[in-house]
């Protein structure tokens with residue numbers, strides 16, 4: 001990894017308490033060319049300012065074409081297509097969700113401030129993807145040969161963290177703020193339900209989110225008609241911390257239970273996790289405690305959305321002779337699944 005430049009519109013989203021698709025797309029338009037240039041300057045500092053020389057160092061371009069928000073994907077894909085044509089580079093279309101797991105295949109960098117695993121995961125690999133848009137368990141026999149074991153039937157786990165943060169009046173993004181609040185609360189303070197799913201490896205988080213809302217209403221002595229927007233002002237700090245800790249325990253246990261079950265059934269050589277929620281210290285703690293094999297985690301900066309994970313999967317596609325995309329026709333796929 002020679003560079004990993006991330007432009008985040010998180011500050012803008014925080015003002016609205018979540019991602020507004022039009023604002024996200026507009027930020028992408030503004031950020032994309034400066035980000036690409038900064039990435040090239042970081043990777044090839046001796047060639048700073050010599051754009052054509054920098055591009056000569058590049059073998060291929062990888063771009064996310066799904067899953068994600070249409071407007072944002074479109075900016076990325078159209079930019080990558082244009083650059084691939086202008087600089088005559090092969091173009092690789094990457095599945096964002098699959099990309100999250102490839103963050104674990106990065107083992108060396110010239111960049112300061114990253115702690116990476118020393119070895120690449122050994123196949124067969126069991127992968128758990130936990131992000132704002134996805135919760136999935138995937139079994140990889142080898143690169144590009146995988147089976148989706150299960151996924152969420154409604155909300156993703158990160159989405160549940162974000163919604164619970166809103167109920168408690170904690171800032172967006174909800175994952176890190178619920179995590180922080182939970183440190184001061186009791187994980188066993190409240191009993192919250194774990195969803196029972198018909199699919200062995202499927203998840204559900206919408207019932208848990210509703211249970212948190214009911215619990216918060218009950219705690220302030222109101223019924224289910226009480227507006228959630230008024231709850232943060234009525235809940236004490238202790239109640240918020242206890243609700244955050246109890247929710248986090250159950251949400252994390254839900255994915256850890258199924259990961260342990262899948263480990264026992266498929267006996268993979270390695271278990272890896274990816275997606276924003278993979279940076280959760282509670283998830284890492286529970287997994288390390290309950291899995292009977294040593295598990296390594298990558299740097300939290302590579303768990304939330306980033307370009308390095310997409311480039312890494314692109315690299316494996318090149319090396320393994322996977323087909324390149326047509327830069328004249330590649331389209332976005334907002335609902336792409338694994």
Ligand code: KG4
Nearest residue numbers: 131132133158174175176276277280304305
């Ligand atoms: O993978 P990601 O950056 O974007 C998507 O592809 O969705 O994941 C973002 C999600 C958000 O829902 C955020 O609240 C969650 O990851 N997240 C966390 C933590 N850090 C980020 N959830 C729980 N604990 C964390 N420490």
Ligand code: ZN
Nearest residue numbers: 131275276305
């Ligand atoms: Zn993501």
